[in-house]
Each structure stands twice: as C-alpha cells, then as structure tokens.
Amino acid sequence: MSFFKKGSNNEKNSISRETIFPTIEENIEYIQAVFCQTDDLAITETKWGDEKGVVIYLETMVDTAQFQRIFLSPVTDTKFSEQFNYLLASPELMKTNQLQDIVSEILIGSCVIFLQNKPVCYVYNIVQVNPRSPEEPDSEKSVRGAHKGFIESLEVNLNLIRERIKSPQLKMEYITLGTETNAVVAIAYMKDIANPTTVENVRTRLKMIKSDMIFSPGYIEESIEDTPFSPFPQVLYTERPDRVEANLVEGRIVIMSESSSDAIIAPASFFSFFQSTDDYNLRFWSGSFFRLLRLFCFWGTLTLPALYIAVISFHLEIIPYDLIGLVKTSIEQVPFSPFVEAVIMITTIELIREAGIRLPSPIGQTIGIVGGLIIGDSVVNAGLVSNVMVIIVALTAIMSFCIPTYEMGNTIRLLGLPVMLGAASLGFVGIVFAFMFIFIHLCSLESFGVPYLSPIVPTNLREWQDVIIRAPNWKRGYRQRELHTLKPIRASRGRAWDQHD
Amino acid sequence: MINKTEISAFQLVFLLIHVQIGVGIINLPYDIFLKANSDAWISILLSGMFIQLIILGYSFLIKRFPNYTIYDMHLTLLGKWIGSLIIIVYILFYIMSGSLVLANFVYYIKTWLMPRTPSWVLIGLMGLGAIFILKENLQIIARFLVLCSVFLIGFIVAAFYAFKFANITFILPVGSSGITAITKGIAPSFLSFQGFEMLLIFFPFVKASNRTIIKSASIANLFVTLFYTLLVLVSLLFFSKDELKLVPEPVLYLIKAFSFRIIERPDLLFTSMWIVLVATSFIVFVYGATLGVMTLTKTTRLNYVITILTVICFIIALNIKGVYNTSNASTLFHMYLIPIFIFFPLFLLVVSLIRRKKEVNNE
Known part of the structure; x- marks a missing residue:
C-alpha cells in the first residue's frame, strides 16, 4: 500500500495531502480526481447569504429529495447564520478538514459542503436507504415467537439487536474490510459475559482478512473458521434477531456485515446446529x-x-x-x-x-x-x-x-x-x-x-439438558462451560415464587 | 518433548478403561474357563484386586515424580544407557501389544464378519484410523475414547439381557474347581488387564492432584474388573461346561443366540461395535510407544514417529497369521508382562529411595 502511495506521490503531489485545500476549486478538483471523474458525482454551487459554497455528493447514494427538503431549502431561504446554527445541532452534521474522511464520507452517502474561505468543510450524512421490511426469514421460520428477521442493512440489523438487548454492556465494534469495497463489519458481544480472549481472537482473525471484497458472510466464515477443509460448519448463521439475542446473552459473539441479512454466531458447537428457536416456545x-x-x-x-x-x-x-x-x-x-x-x-x-x-x-x-x-x-x-x-x-x-x-x-x-x-x-x-x-x-x-462436540466430549453432564433435551428454562442455571464466560451463572430463577412454599 | 496437553481425571478413567478393554473381550471367558473351569469369574475378581494393589504401589512413584512419565523416570534414575535400554523394551512391548491387537482383530473379523476380505485392508484401515487420530493430541484422543464408551454400554446391556437365560447351576458349587485352578486362571485374566500400567505414562498429563489420579485409576480398574466379571459370569451361566469348551468366542456366540423382531443376528452388530473397542486400545498402545520413542530420541516430529510405528505394527500383524501363530506370539508377549507391570516400576521406586532422588522442581 505505502509503496503505491509513494509512486503516486511523485506523479501528483496533492494526493498525499491530508487537510483540505484553501480554495473551493482545488477541493473540487481533488475530489473529482479521486472519484475518477465519475458521472454521478454531483457538484452544486449555492450561495448562503454572502457566502459562496459548493455541495458535493454522489447522487446515487444520497436521498436527494430529503436533502432538498431538510437541508438546502432552509439554508438558502433564510439567513445563513441562523440556519447554520440549526444545522449544527443536527446529529448528522460533522465538521472535518481531513481529505481522507471527506472521501470516505462521500462514499457512504454524505453531502460535503465547502464554504469559501473556511478551513473546514461540513459533512452531512443523508444516505439513501431502501431497506425491505424485517420480515420473517424463509430459511428459519418459527411457529411461535417473534417473526422478525434481519434485512440487508447493518444499521437496521444492529437496531433490531439493540431493541432486544437494552444493556450498556452490549458492545459493537466496527471493522472495515475489503480493500476495494470498504464494507463495514460489526462485531457484537456482551462485554460483561463474553470471554475476552475469544473476542480478541475473533477481532484479530477479522482484522487479518485481506480480501478485495466481503461479498457475503461466507467470505468471512471461510477466513475466520478454524478448520477450513472440514465438512462441518464451524460458525452458525442466523437471520433471526431472537436467536442472536439468545446467543449473545449466552456469551457468544455475533458478526454482521453490511448488506447482508445473515449474522454469524461464533463459537458454535455441533449441537447448536440442532437447536431451533421454536424449541424454547x-x-x-x-x-x-x-x-x-x-x-x-x-x-x-x-x-x-x-x-x-x-x-x-x-x-x-x-x-x-x-x-x-x-x-x-x-x-x-x-x-x-x-x-x-x-x-x-x-x-x-x-x-x-x-x-x-x-x-x-x-x-x-x-x-x-x-x-x-x-x-x-x-x-x-x-x-x-x-x-x-x-x-x-x-x-x-x-x-x-x-x-x-x-x-x-x-x-x-x-x-x-x-x-x-x-x-x-x-x-x-x-x-x-x-x-x-x-x-x-x-x-x-x-x-x-x-x-465442537462439547458438552458430550469433553463431558459436562449438566449441560446435556440443553443439548440432548431442552430442559425448562428455570432449570438451566449455567452458561456453557466451554465458552469460559465471565458470568458462568445465569440469572434463571424463573419460578422463584414456587420455592418459598 | 511432546505437547503437554492436559486431560481431566474423568478422561483418564476412560483412557485406562479403553486401553484395557479391547480385542480380548470376546474370548476372555473361554481363555479363563480353560484354566479355572466354572470358577473363572473368581479368577477375574482376584486379578482385579491384585491389579488394584499394583496401582496403589504405583502411587508411590507418582508421588515422587509428579511430572515425569515412566520413560523420564527411567532416564533420570537409571542413567542414559540402562534407562534407554529399558525404554526400548517398553517400546517393543507396546509395538507388540499393538500388533497382537491387530492380528487378533483380523483373525476374529475374518471368522465372524468378513471371511474373504484380505487382511491388509482391515489392518490398513485400522492403521489409517490410528494415524488420523494420533496426529492430534492426547486431549483429542481422550475425547474420542469417552465418546466410544457408548459401545461399552451396548455390551453391558447385552450381558444383562443374557441373564434371562442364565442357569445358576452351571457355576455351582462355587469354588468347586479348587484353589489351584483358580490361581491358574489368574494368568490369562492378568493378561486381559494389560494397559492399566499405562497410568505411569499418562499421569503427568492429567490436570488433577495425585490423589485424584490414583482414585481415577482405581475407578477405571473397578469398572474393568466388574465388566470382565460380568462377561465371564454371564458366559459361564449361559453355556454349560461342555458347550463352553466348543465356543472359543463365548461372548459373540452368546449374543448370536438372541434374536429380535427386527434383528436376527445381533452378533453382527456387536462385532462391529467391538471393532471400535479394538481401535481404541490399538490407538493408545501406539501412543504409548510413540511417547517412548519421543522421550528416547528427543524428536518433535510426532507425525513421523506415529506413521513409522503404525507401519511397523501393520507389518508385524500381517505376519502373525492364524490362531497358532497368534498364541505363540502371545506366549512370547506374556514374558514381558510381569517386568513391565511390577518389576520395572518397583525397581525404579527402590532406586529412587536408595539414591534419595526426587523430581527436580525446575525441570
């Protein structure tokens, strides 16, 4: 990577520049050059009060109608400073002077606003999303229980998980993978339950992936599993938020990638492949x-x-x-x-x-x-x-x-x-x-x-009640031992009222 | 040195059980019956008790050298030359054990299941299986052995089912064969316990206190003794004395006699299950030899050692043909038993007591 950067350095000095240029024209030229003069890069000149400005965005990524409605029209209509204060309060607005950030922001669907004679530029995220509704996945139907399923949007999926686990201990880590596609992959786990070594293990393996694209979770699976030539699957796929919830709370780690409706659950054991959400209902x-x-x-x-x-x-x-x-x-x-x-x-x-x-x-x-x-x-x-x-x-x-x-x-x-x-x-x-x-x-x-065969071998008889049969929930007081969780004991006194007698 | 992967005391129990219960179980009652007549079951019980005493004797060695395998002990206590010589005896012993297991396995499979299959196919498959698992570590071997215990349950259930047809008069009066016969019966039963001495090879790998290790070995011994007694007893109760003389594999003949609504010949299923029990003891024998070779040569190339040892067993087993050859080989093999079981460990203990040598803590 650095070698190539050096090569282009000699060719054009400006590529190596980190902060934005003083004039708008130079910035535009730079961004156009980075984006290879692509046709869907829209550059709109506007004027806010006295200040001249320019908005740059990828029209294929930005929700233009909404952009017009909540951003451009109020700005141009009324007085600039007043409107700008309003904008600054918006959580979607970001200030930056790093060229690299600007490029990556444009790529994920932000508008970049340059103002004449200002050393910073404003980035306003207004990505166009067209998600389908979170319907029940075809591959994992259930009779009882929730009927929601993951969709092809990471944000919505993570939202579905957060919706179920309202805990500050639920931690998400983003990793960008794919040297060409820059897809975001999220690792989710319960900070106070999941084994830190396993988490570190997953993180390192994910970060070590050198691939031009992460086309599907299958790419991730193949790169992180322990025995790649084994016929047996070593991570569990699911499209169900309730299953993800159960596994997170059990102390497992969930990997989700952008534009994919599958969550990868690791570590998986042989018997996890025989469990279905329906069993618990x-x-x-x-x-x-x-x-x-x-x-x-x-x-x-x-x-x-x-x-x-x-x-x-x-x-x-x-x-x-x-x-x-x-x-x-x-x-x-x-x-x-x-x-x-x-x-x-x-x-x-x-x-x-x-x-x-x-x-x-x-x-x-x-x-x-x-x-x-x-x-x-x-x-x-x-x-x-x-x-x-x-x-x-x-x-x-x-x-x-x-x-x-x-x-x-x-x-x-x-x-x-x-x-x-x-x-x-x-x-x-x-x-x-x-x-x-x-x-x-x-x-x-x-x-x-x-x-893989735990808890049959290495033997832990106590856990057989959740792999061979499905013992009532209030009977299962422990997390799987082989996961080495930080909280080996579950809170599961579901029938506490019954034990006073 | 070999990977010091740790196994639990629970796994040690199964390790010891599986190395002992192997190829011999189908003809064990016959062998002892020939010597001890209708009191064969007493011989088995007595040998079990005797083995228990030996295990308790081993505990002194284990206490003195909690992190040394018996190979390391030999090298440390007896010096490089004598120690290496004895280790070679051990290695030969385990290669011989493995080869005999294979030879017997082929003999019985050919008699009962596959009369026309060439021997090398059967032995070769067994060898491949052994290499396949031995290239992993002890932990994984232990896991596999624990898994294989399901088949032991099968035999136990079959034995209890056979009590339905038991004729108690066949073993009465107890002790009718006389003390000499019973003592004579101890020799063949002693052979069937071969493998318990591997406790001295495996105990440093066990993640447990010395006390627990001895306890586990005793549990394993108790199980094996009871299991053997059950098989012998049920064969004695099922067949009359005259019948038993004619059936060299009483356990299989016994199961063959049953027939169910869906399975006419359960003995075929049991012979198949028995293959797994054979495999487990073969695997552990080769592993014992492997550890010896690795201590002796200080090599780390586990895969080479395993492959070479398995191939040696393969070649020897191919050349032991027929029941006479096997019994000759067995006789040769018997001479090893007493030194390996008792003499060498005792010698080590005495030497360590005389030289006041214990394990150096910073190994």
Missing part, C-alpha cells in the same frame, strides 16, 4: 422430543442408506425371517447393485432439490410432482430401483431436511456418501470405519477454542 416435553428427533435424524441421514446397503450386500442373515421375503421380492428384479441404486436415487433427489430451490414457487411445485411422484413411481415400475431403496432414500432426504440449519443438513447428506461407500465395500466394518473417521474428526474440531 414449546412445552418442555415436545421441545425435548423434537430435539431428540433431530439428533436421531442426524444418525438416520448418515446411516440409513449405508445400513441398508451393507445388509443387502453383505449381511443378509441379519434380516429376520418374516422380512426376508419382502426384501427379496423387492430387489430380485433390480439389475444394479444396491450402492448404484442408492447413488441413482440420491442423485435424483439432489437434482429435484437443486432444481426446485431457485425456481419460482409455481414451477417449483411442478418439479416436486414430476420428480417425486412420477420419477419415484416409474423408476420402481421400470424395475431400475427397488421399492425399499426408494423408501430408504426418500426417508433419508426427509431426515436431512429436518435438521434446522441448512449448512448442517447439507454436510450430513454429503457425508452419507462416504459412509455408503464404506458400506458397499466392507459392509458393517466399512460403516464402522467411516464413522470412526468422522467422529475422530468431530472430536478434533474446535470452533474458536470451544470443542
């Missing part, structure tokens, strides 16, 4: 049941097709006598090996999913009908794939979609393939070895110093 029994169901889905997605393949190709003797006839008639006419069958069906389902995901919903339904009903039915009738295999693969797909986080669902569906390969080549032994590799990997994973 359901009764304890149903919440726990659904959570167990999802963990079962994890197992099912990984093992079900593999078990079937292993049983059919290696251990047919494991099938009970009553079932053997049924399975036999189903697979007798099929020309392929069970593994090929499974791969055909799984590819088909993935195709249907991939095709349906980006199509407009009416066509998406057609895909569902064509894919699900027609292909599923005729592929069996044609004798290409056995009945049981269709059931198994469809069940597996449904189980993988039960996992509440999209990333984890994908990961597990993908990991099912190597397990199946193991089953097809070595039967149960292959499955066991495939699982061994997966679980060794899971044991070695850590997300920002938090073991």
